Amino acid sequence: MTTETRVLFNADCxxxxxxxxxxKAYAEDxxxxxxxxxxxxDALAAWNIxxxxxxRRLHVVxxxxxxxxxxxFLVLWKEMPRYRTLAKLVGLPGIRQLASIGYDYILAPLIYRRHLWRQKSGNTSL
Incomplete structure (x- = not known):
């Protein structure tokens, strides 16, 4: 991993x-x-997870x-000029905690369960 900022994501989701x-398109453009x-x-091996x-959730180095x-998300958004305002807003005290609760306990688990279901059923659609 040579780039200072790297994103690990599930392309099968x-x-x-x-x-x-x-x-990615925005970053490239x-x-x-x-x-x-x-x-x-094979890139997963370099992440040590x-x-x-x-x-289970987005990872950024x-x-x-x-x-x-x-x-x-905050680290990624801060790296992209278009999303810096969103990073500042979500990073505010109170909002950050609410966003983390919503992501960690609702959104990410739902997306992860869908991922497990797709793996088990062989279904690649939503």
Missing amino acids: PICNAEICHY SGLEIGFDDLNS DADTAA HEGHLFAGIPA
């Missing part, structure tokens, strides 16, 4: 893939040095530090 592909790694590829842990969940 239609929701995750759509969101991260949007960020803007000339931003952000790397994107699919957890279903297993595929199941990686599938920035300047050698690993972030997961809302802190990972």
Whole structure:
């Protein structure tokens, strides 16, 4: 992993893939040095986390530090000029805690359960 900011995401998850592909296209169009790694590829080995842990929430490495969940989103958004205002808003005291609760206890678990269901059933759609 040579880029200072790298994103680990599940390209097999239609929701995750759509969101991260949007960020990736924006980063490429803007000339931003952000790397994107699919957890279903050989790139996962460099992250020192297993595929199941990686599938549970967004992970970002920035300047050698690993972030997961809302802190990972905040790091990613701060790296992209278009999303810096969103990072500032979500990073505000109170809002950050509410966003983390919503992501950690509602959204991420729902998306993860869908991921497990898709794996078990072989269904690649939402």
